[in-house]
Amino acid sequence: MGVLLVGGLMACAPAVSGPSQAALAAPRVALEAGHPERLRLVxxxxxxTGTETQWQVARAMAAVCAAQGCDLGAALGDNFYPxxxxxxxxxxFRERFEVPYGPLGIPFIMVPGNHDESWLWGGDGASPRGAEVQVAYSRVNPQWVMPARQYQASVSGLLDLFVVDTAPLAAYLPSVRPQERPGGPWDAAQRAWLAQAVNQSAARWRLVLGHHPLYSNGKHxxxxxxxxxxxxxxxxGAVQALYAVACGQADLLLSGHDHALQLFAPxxxxPGTWTAVSGAAGEVGGERRGxxxxxxxxxxxxxxxWLEITPQTLTLWAYVVGEGGAVTGTEIARLSKGS
Incomplete structure (x- = not known):
């Protein structure tokens, strides 16, 4: 089994374990940090979108990673439009992932979104086949980490990330797979997996990643x-129920879907869990409604x-890209844990 060293992380390809596809596919990916007591996550x-906005943000990310360092990336869904x-x-895959983000040289934890799971029209969220194509792509490109539609990624004992698929739980059309509709067996199985996985995690920090937000003042x-x-x-409502099992257990919920940057205290x-929206890396629009x-x-x-994670602190920065590509960074929160 080969080992790939990227961005300070060693990712076994594929270093996964877990239940078979016949059950709920929720494998675990093990990433070994080059610096186990400091992790930087973009x-x-x-x-x-394939638009100039995506390229502007990609260039800004490259600049921040060059200056501040990036060991790992996360993409919170709607990896492709429409x-x-x-x-x-x-x-x-080449045009909208490999070219803009490949030069960063880091693995990306990938999350499926409703546009990725389109059926009759872009964004209806009704066909998981689109996400399954992205799972298959992870087997040919180790920078695209997505061994299943829901999975756990661990970095030594410092960080556990739990990826969930929220698209079937808030689709605009009923899922083409009746068993995956809200309230069905797939929904219950994903919720049970998340509850158990987060509860049993011994990592210093625990983050849940899904496309749809728990809270948002944006359009959705x-x-x-x-x-x-x-x-x-x-x-x-099924998204709300899914995240609820991690409340008070996870330190932070990360999502996209609304094309804004937002952070909410518990x-x-x-209670006990911060929530953030980072959905403005390609699509931008809307105004504050909530x-x-x-x-x-x-x-x-x-x-x-951009997150900096140590055993004692998790610091969140927001980077906004302005006219001409100028980048402005603001520290927006610093979470602390005792020894």
């Missing part, structure tokens, strides 16, 4: 009330998040 979402590739050989709003849509299955219905108090929020401007 976080983007909704990036896969829909995900149908074949591993699609040129979209909070889980359980997305877009004030007419049908219950569209409004994301809320009464999710009224939930936020620790930080920016609308209408492209950008991404």
């Amino acid at each position: 976080v983007m979402g909704d990036q896969g 829909a995900g590739p149908r074949e591993v050989t699609s040129p979209l 709003g909070d889980a359980g009330a997305y877009d004030h849509l007419p049908f219950t299955f569209q409004r994301g 809320q009464p219905d999710c 009224r939930r108090p936020a620790a930080f929020e920016v609308y209408g401007q492209p950008g991404f998040l």
Whole structure:
């Protein structure tokens, strides 16, 4: 089994273990840090547009990584617009991932989004086949870490990341697989896996990554009330229930979907867990619509998040890309843990 050294992390290819596809596929990827007591994570979402905005943000990420360092990346879904590739050989993988982000030389923890799982129209979220193509692509490009639609990625004892697939739980059309619709057996199995995996984690820091947000003041709003849509299955109550099992266990929930940068301190219905939205790395738009108090929020401007993680602290920075590609960084939170 080969070992690949990228960006200070050694990723076995594929260093995964877990249940078979016949059960809920939730393998574990082991990443060994070159510096086990310091990890720098760059976080983007909704990036896969192929537009100049995506390229602007990619260049800004490269500049920040050159100056501050990046050991690992995360992409929070909608990796392709308007829909995900149908074949591993699609040129979209090269155009919208390999070329803009390959030069960073780091592995990316990949999350599926509703555009990746399109069926009849872009973004309907009703066909998981699009995500399965991206899972297959991870077997030919070790920088694209996505061994299944839901999985755990661990960096020594410092960090555990738990990736979930929220697209079937808030799809605009019912899933083409009835068993994967909200309230069905797949939903229950993913929720049970997340609850057990987060609870049993011995990592210093625990992060949950999914495309749809738990909280957002942007266009789509909070889980359980997305877009004030007419049908219950569209409004994301199942997303809310999924994240609920990690509340108080995970330190941070990361999501995209709304094309903004937002950070929320722990809320009464999710105590002990911060939530952040980083969905402005390709698609940008909208304005503040919700009224939930936020620790930080920016609308209408492209950008991404950067996290520095040590055993004692998790520091979040927001980077906004302005006119001419100028990049402005702001420290937006510093979470601390005792010895």
